[in-house]
Amino acid sequence: MRKVRTIGFLVLCCWHVATLAQTHDKTYNVVLILSDDHRFDFMGFMGKVPGLETPFMDRMAREGAHLENAFVSTALCSPSRASILTGQYAHTHTIVDNNAPLPEGLTFFPQYMQEEGYKTGFFGKWHMGNKDGNPQPGFDQWVSFRDQGVYYSPTFNINGTEKKQPEGSYTTDLLTDYALDWLNTLDGDQPFFLYLSHKGVHAEFNPAERHRGSYKDMPIVCPPSMYLTAADSSTRVGVETPYDGPVNLDGIPDWVRKQRYSWHGVDHMYDGEIAFADFYRQYCETLRSVDESVGSVIAWLEEHGLAENTLVFYMGDNGFLFGEQGLIDKRNAYEASMRVPLLAWAPGFIEPHTRVEQMVMNVDIGPTILDIAGIAAPEQMQGHSFLPLLQGKPITGWRDRVFYEYYWEWAFPQTPTVFAIRTDRYKYIFNQGLWDTNELYDLQTDPHEMNNLIRDPKSQEMAGQLKRELWDWLESTGGLQIPLKKIYQKRIDHLYRGTY
Numbered sequence: 318m319r320k321v322r323t324i325g326f327l328v329l330c331c332w333h334v335a336t337l338a339q340t341h342d343k344t345y346n347v348v349l350i351l352s353d354d355h356r357f358d359f360m361g362f363m364g365k366v367p368g369l370e371t372p373f374m375d376r377m378a379r380e381g382a383h384l385e386n387a388f389v390s391t392a393l394c395s396p397s398r399a400s401i402l403t404g405q406y407a408h409t410h411t412i413v414d415n416n417a418p419l420p421e422g423l424t425f426f427p428q429y430m431q432e433e434g435y436k437t438g439f440f441g442k443w444h445m446g447n448k449d450g451n452p453q454p455g456f457d458q459w460v461s462f463r464d465q466g467v468y469y470s471p472t473f474n475i476n477g478t479e480k481k482q483p484e485g486s487y488t489t490d491l492l493t494d495y496a497l498d499w500l501n502t503l504d505g506d507q508p509f510f511l512y513l514s515h516k517g518v519h520a521e522f523n524p525a526e527r528h529r530g531s532y533k534d535m536p537i538v539c540p541p542s543m544y545l546t547a548a549d550s551s552t553r554v555g556v557e558t559p560y561d562g563p564v565n566l567d568g569i570p571d572w573v574r575k576q577r578y579s580w581h582g583v584d585h586m587y588d589g590e591i592a593f594a595d596f597y598r599q600y601c602e603t604l605r606s607v608d609e610s611v612g613s614v615i616a617w618l619e620e621h622g623l624a625e626n627t628l629v630f631y632m633g634d635n636g637f638l639f640g641e642q643g644l645i646d647k648r649n650a651y652e653a654s655m656r657v658p659l660l661a662w663a664p665g666f667i668e669p670h671t672r673v674e675q676m677v678m679n680v681d682i683g684p685t686i687l688d689i690a691g692i693a694a695p696e697q698m699q700g701h702s703f704l705p706l707l708q709g710k711p712i713t714g715w716r717d718r719v720f721y722e723y724y725w726e727w728a729f730p731q732t733p734t735v736f737a738i739r740t741d742r743y744k745y746i747f748n749q750g751l752w753d754t755n756e757l758y759d760l761q762t763d764p765h766e767m768n769n770l771i772r773d774p775k776s777q778e779m780a781g782q783l784k785r786e787l788w789d790w791l792e793s794t795g796g797l798q799i800p801l802k803k804i805y806q807k808r809i810d811h812l813y814r815g816t817y
Contacts (some may be wrong), residue, residue, distance in 0.1 A: 345663075345689045346627040348511045348614055349682070351401070352607050353394065353442060353519040354647065355633035357387070357656040359604065368535045369601055373612035377631055377660040382671035382707050387659035388719045388739070389679045392635040392647040395445045396724075397679055398514075401634070402426060402445075402455075404683035404698030406722065408796035412446060413724040417802040419446030426683035427455035429692050430510050436503055440496045441514030442466060450474035456512070460495045462488075466516045468523035468603075487525045489517045489606040493613050500617060510686070513614065517607045520587075524602035531605070532598045540653075542767050543583060543640035546574050552584055554593050560765060568769025569642070570753045576731045577643040586645050597639060615662065625665045628689050632682070633657040642766070648729070650721045650737035650746045651766055661707050673706045676719050676741070699794060717741065720790045724799060725750065734799070738787040745783035757783070 358365040362375040362383075377383075389397045391407045399405075399412040402425040407413050411420050427437045438458035443450065444465060451474060452459040459476050471488050472481045473495075482491055496513050503509055524531075537555025544553060546569060578584045583593055611631055618624045636654045638644045647654040659677065661667055680700030687694050688702035705712050721737035734749035744766070746756035757770040757780045770776040791797050 343626045344508050344691075345666075346509050346511075346623060347686050347689060348513065348618075348627060348629040349401075349686065350611055350614065350629070350631045351398075351441075351512070351514045352604075352631070352633050352658075353516060354635065354637040355518055355604065355607070355658055356636040356639070356653050357633070357658050358653075359601070360658055366535075366538065366601065368532065369604075371604065371608040373608050373615065374631060374658070374660060376615070377611065377629070377662040380664065380669045381629075381660060381662035381667045382673055384659040384661065384673040384677050384703075384706075386674060386676045386741075387632070387657050387678070388655050388676065388721070389635050389657055390719075390721060391723055392649070392654040392721075393723060394442075394519075394634055397634045398443075398445050399423075400679045400700075401632075401682045404680050404694065404700040406680060406699055406720075406794060406796065407724070408722060408791070408798075408800060409697075409699060409794065411800040411802070413800050413802070414726050415444065416728075417446065417800075424695070424697070425453070425455040426687055426698075427510055427512070429687060429695065430690055431455060431457070433690065433692055434508065435690065436507055436509045437512070438496065438499045438509070439512045439514065440492045440499070441512075442516050442519075443514070450479075452477055458499050460492065465519065468516065487606065489515055489610055490525065492516075493610040497613065497617050500621075505621075508690070510690075511614075513610065515607050515610065518600055518603045520596075520600075521591075522596070522599035522603040524599060525606045528602045528605045530602070532601050535598050535601060537594050537597050540639065540641045540765060542642050542765050544643070545569060545767065546577055546643050547584075555597075558765075560767075562763055562765065563768035565768040565770075568754065568756070568771065570748060570756065572731065572733055572748065572751060572753055573642050573644070573649075579731050581644055581646040581648075581729070581731065583640050583643050583645060593640070596645070600637075600639075628661065628663040628666065628686075630682070630686075631658065631660040631662075632679075633659075634679075648723050648732045648735075650723065650735050650739075650744070652760075652764070655721050655737070655739075663707070667707050668709065671707065671709060673703070675703070675706055675712075675715055676717070676739075677703045677706070678716075678719055718786070720787065722791075722796065736787055736791070738783050738790070740783075743779060743783060745780060745787060747784065747787060755780075755784075 360374045361369050361371040362378050395412050395415045396407040399410045403410045437456045439456040440460045443461045450461040450463045461474050468488050470484050539555045539557045541558050541560035576582045618627050635647045636656050638653045641653045681703050684694035684700050684702040685704050688704045718740045723735040725734045733751050737746045742761045744758045758766045
């Protein structure tokens with residue numbers, strides 16, 4: 318019965334998506350602005366971080382839609398970016414880590430837009446299967462860089478030719494300028510898709526000079542789970558979020574405890590080269606230029622009379638932990654890792670102050686963009702268009718749970734392979750390949766995931782049900798075999814600070 322339920326959902330959604338194309342009478346341009354490691358609640362309007370200013374993201378939420386429950390299927394740069402471009406889960410497109418090469422025959426959704434007459438441009442971080450920054454399928458204009466790139470004085474690959482940028486120039490600003498310059502070359506009657514893929518706010522956080530030190534007095538607000546396993550109270554920094562919910566110290570997996578004093582743990586982060594408070598503030602300062610980029614793109618659309626027929630998305634490629642469970646970085650299935658910001662702005666199409674509570678995923682981005690362009694999503698896509706949700710319309714049979722997968726990496730063995738399922742109330746986490754406890758959280762009573770219910774007698778039925786659904790999902794989507802890639806790994810310290 319469980320498999321019938323899953324397959325039924327897929328069939329229903331596929332049928333529904335097929336009926337959505339061409340439900341509007343305008344030809345829409347689309348802009349996708351993607352940031353790196355931007356967690357879901359670090360935006361000014363969320364009220365999470367005192368003093369944090371993101372006026373242009375705030376404007377998108379105010380004048381458009383805030384998708385409050387957006388998730389990635391894998392909280393890691395390359396797999397998530399591949400899922401956005403293919404509409405597929407990582408075990409399907411097989412780009413399961415940051416070194417896995419692109420498989421033959423993989424199709425990206427902008428290729429379908431090109432076939433229908435769209436001009437397409439990519440500007441920024443690709444970081445998916447290629448190390449040289451060379452052009453990839455689906456884009457008429459290409460501006461990218463090698464690997465993770467750098468914040469200052471970068472070298473860009475422009476349509477296959479490397480070009481050194483001016484000394485002291487800043488990558489976020491440069492990418493935005495290149496994108497706007499490209500828009501200025503387009504025929505006003507030709508629809509376009511712009512993919513602006515920022516390096517920011519990836520570690521090591523390096524803000525634009527105009528923003529450096531602007532948050533030097535920002536108060537540090539720590540999550541209540543940050544010091545659950547702390548052995549030394551002297552490591553405490555900032556103010557802890559008030560919390561009076563349940564806590565279960567015995568339910569913390571050993572791998573989480575051990576990672577606390579590691580590259581991705583708050584007690585020895587990046588080999589102790591930066592203090593947590595500086596780390597926190599520099600992240601927020603680096604985010605400011607990304608927010609300004611959003612504002613520049615929207616301003617260009619308004620100045621050129623294209624706001625009424627352009628849909629703009631802003632999204633993070635994965636979340637980022639700032640002390641949750643004593644960790645930094647992402648990769649795991651905790652909320653701050655797998656949950657991302659997602660905003661949509663389209664005057665005349667999306668009503669101001671629209672709140673979308675339904676769960677959406679990175680695999681849904683491609684089908685949704687194709688939908689607004691009047692193009693039916695191809696069969697290989699595993700995500701679905703959420704376009705009606707942006708207009709406050711229901712979608713019959715829409716998902717009520719999301720699934721998550723992360724595959725163990727040779728370079729960062731402290732985090733195991735993780736599979737998870739999350740409903741609107743519960744989350745079940747299966748830690749694969751090690752002798753340790755799995756996890757079950759009631760997010761309604763325990764939003765900070767501090768009370769593992771996996772051994773609670775009253776929760777066994779729920780744990781068993783979610784575990785079965787998780788494995789049914791893997792089976793029904795062809796995910797029971799982990800895609801292994803032949804990778805010749807270089808020294809760990811060659812990887813850019815070990816965080817991408």
